[in-house]
Amino acid sequence: MSPSPERIGKQEFSFFLNGEAVRVQALSMERLLDVLRMELGLTGAKEGCGEGECGSCSVLINGELVNSCLVPIAQVSGARVTTIEGLALHQKLHPLQEAFLECGGAQCGICTPGMILASVHLLDKHPKPTLEQIKDGLSGNLCRCTGYMQIFEAVRKAAYGESSR
Amino acid sequence: MGEAGLTERHIIGMAVPRKEGRDKVTGRARYVDDMTLPGMIYGATVRSTIPRGKIKKINFGQGIPWNELVVVSASDIPCKNCIALILEDQPCLADGVVNHPEEPILLLAHEDRYLLRKAVDAVTIEYEGLAALLVMEESESKKEIVWGADNVFKSYLIEKGDVDSVWENAAHIVEGEYRTGAQEQLYIENNGVIATYNAEAGVTVWGSLQCPYYVNKALMALFGLPEQEVRVVQMETGGAFGGKEEYPSMISAHAALLAKKSGRPVKIIYDRAEDMAATTKRHPSRTRHRTAVDANGKILGGEIEIVMDGGAYATLSSVVLSRGTIHAGGPYYWPHVRIRAKAVATNTPPHGAFRGFGAPQTIFAMERHMDRIARAVGVSPIEIRKRNFLKTGMTTITEQEIREEIDLGGLLDRAAGLSKYEEKKRDFNTAKNGQKKGMGIAAFLHGSGFTGSGERYLNSVVGVEGLVDGSVRVLVSSAEFGQGTNTVLCQVAAEELAIPYELVAIAQPDTTVVPNSGPTVASRTAMIVGKLVQAAARGLKQTLVGAGLLRETYTPGEFRAACQDFVSTHGELKSYSRYDAPPGIYWDDAKYKGEAYSAFAWAVYIAEVVVDPVTYGVSVEDFVALQEIGKVLHPLLAEGQITGGVAQAIGFALYEKIAWQGGRMANNQMTNYIMPTSVDLPLIRVFFEEKGNVHGAHGAKGIGELPMDGPAPAIVNAIEDAIRIRFDSIPVLPEDIFRATNMRPSA
DSSP states (O other): OOOOOOOOOOEEEEEEETTEEEEEEEOTTSBHHHIIIIISOOOOSOOSSSSSSSOTTEEEETTEEEETTSOBGGGGTTOEEEOGGGTSBTTBOOHHHHHHHHHTOOSSOSSHHHHHHHHHHHHHHOSSOOHHHHHHHTTTSOOSSSTTHHHHHHHHHHHHSSOOO | OOSTTTTSOOOTTSOOOOTTHHHHHHTOOOBGGGOOOTTOEEEEEEEOSSSSEEEEEEEEOTTSOGGGSEEEOGGGOSSOOSOOSSSSOSOSSOOSEEOSTTOEEEEEEESOHHHHHHHHHHEEEEEEEOOOOOSHHHHHHTSSOOSTTTSEEEEEEEEESOGGGSGGGOSEEEEEEEEEOOOOOOOSSOOEEEEEEETTTEEEEEESOSOHHHHHHHHHHHHTOOGGGEEEEEOBOSOOTTTTTSHHHHHHHHHHHHHHHHSSOEEEEOOHHHHHHHSOOOOOEEEEEEEEEOTTSOEEEEEEEEEEEEESSOTTHHHHHHHHHHTTTTTBOOSSEEEEEEEEEOSSSOOOOOTTTTHHHHHHHHHHHHHHHHHHHTOOHHHHHHTTBOOTTOBOTTOOBOOSOOOHHHHHHHHHHHHTHHHHHHHHHHOOSOOOEEEEEEEEEEEOSSSTTHHHHHOOEEEEEEOTTSOEEEEOOOOOSSSOHHHHHHHHHHHHHTSOGGGEEEOOOBTTTSOOOOOSOTTOIIIIIHHHHHHHHHHHHHHHHHTTSOOSSOOHHHHHHHHHHHHHHHSOEEEEEEOOOOTTOOEETTTTEEOSOSOEEEEEEEEEEEEOTTTOOEEEEEEEEEEEOBSOSOHHHHHHHHHHHHHHHHHHHHTOOOOEETTEESOOSTTTSOOOOTTSOOEEEEEEEOOOOTTSGGGBOOOSSHHHHSHHHHHHHHHHHHHSOOOOEEOOOHHHHHHHHHHSOOO
């Protein structure tokens, strides 16, 4: 948990969350992670370490990958925020979500939302990534279950339509 | 899947979709911190700051509205102040004395999480410090007695043959001492629970946990409640690795006490720093070998002495030590052996379950020692192992006869081929370009299920239920925490019932709904619980056939109709199956002799490493993991277990070091306790041999813990091959290599 935010009154912040305009009352130093989870009911982003090491709270702000445990809500005013909940369109999974399912990229699942968002960001920058680019792109997201191999496969599958197996 | 052909059995061995996979990739999976109850408040823990002492005074500091906080101390505990597990020595809340840093003393609750944190910081405790034992050697010296009569939680003696007779005929006597450090499980989801209490229904807990009935047992003792008034529900669990075997009983107890006192639901979620500092870790170990070998390198006999540091309370140390002891001889034939093992008390937080459960410690020692023996005899690491491997018909150190067909020499040859061991080793050893590369081998085994009579005592029960819509659900307390329990047990039931996998679901583990199928530990779920699911499913089918609703062969549609028919007539359709020990299994708990495990998985792992001459960092360049695990029930999940275990074990070998200060973990942050990231690992290449196992579901053996055992010795053997310096203690960090390289007398 973060240090106590300044005990000043709550303010209104507005931003675009998964494509929709939202307004939320919050203390300006509240963490985006807490606002998403506790005020907006989006619990897909997880707190793993609270210090920006594990990446399980990853979200995209204006397309950039960030640790939402390190971002005060004041900083996202007017920005576009994408969370795991915004990836699947209606019932149709994002190709990366499909690939994670198919390749075994999710085990316990706690790192998965952040890992998938990091993969989205990676494929935005490198649509046809090399293994080294995949490793680098995911190096801010820790997974303790998979040893990453099946996650790499999932990213390759989403990028190339087939995995290397 | 269409309906045609589904009575053909082909679900086992298929990579069917993970049952809860869709929820996990969409962020909908519900972990305990994702859950909120009306009126819920937050709980927190005030902990000891010293390793050992008497509590003299508790001060509630200024600036906190204490009348708004719920405060619980030991005196609020309704019945027994202990966390009931094997022994009842560990208090739920310290009462007058503390025995380790981070020991819980007071519990606080408030609806404002920020205020709560300030309140925890505002409590100061005055102690009268007592001398503390911080490492196992201090405990062994008995300079202070901090537990029982002699600081020893448990000791074992295994004697096979007459080891005193072997020394005089030995061509070589090889000695070594090997150490492994504590390791943090580092599941990405910290420990957490929500508890409610009311006078009629009793206690309910929702939590991140492995063993619902362990929590049930602990809360019954704490509150003095009957089983039906303690309900434990497992939420989606974000990794566990043993770290959520015993500790959830503690945090559940705390939340439940606060819920009782406040009359409101209470959530306790540890932050990373608290989780790392206060909860269990892998037992640090020291293993000494003294081995007599003949001129050809055949082991004549040996003595093995094992010490594990259990921390301040007994928790699971006796069983961790037991598994470590039984695995200490590795996959080798010992005509004569004496093993003395003990788990000792120190004033650190209790060490506990972690994947491998004692075996990674003693297998590290054994496999480092085999390389030392090879060097003493003058044969290769491959040859020394081949000359000593167990073969069918031989007996293990507990005098268990190996009845299954095994070919460990063949397994080793295959792994050597896959890794190009011989060619690479030759190239590396003769390289003139200054590169520091090496190859290392580890051969090992891992017993599946509880040790000895353990499964008989557990007496597990599972259920399979037919529902009114014609679908089926599996009723087990076995928990999913990434390893694939949900998927594999549904596969087993679907295969047995000859119905589509999609028609089978698994019930959320809830002690008011599912029977006690035992704890989710010990690589027992697929093999032992799976076999019970198979039997229960068979019983369900027989009920439908017996009722005249189903023929012996049927289509899935006919099954559904029969199921619907039965449920609408009789109200419910449930079939249960209870563990029945296989015949001919004999175990003597006093002498530690007999059938330790009904099956062993066998493996050979080979690591290729490079040591950087500038940074002294070690990278693993290639890793071959070959194992014989019986029938592979789900190839994708099985491979994921191996790659994940290998990665965790690479951390154990090369990265993960606890910095202890006064019995407390000082580096309790992910910033400075380093686990492998995506850029730190080699391609982990996984291979299986499938031989089948009569005691497991569809021939399965245990798999979850196996991959934790071999990588560390394989890697350290490879480091020695690369730089000709021996490391017998892990983790091996760059500074260790720097120190050893620069302290080495010049050649």
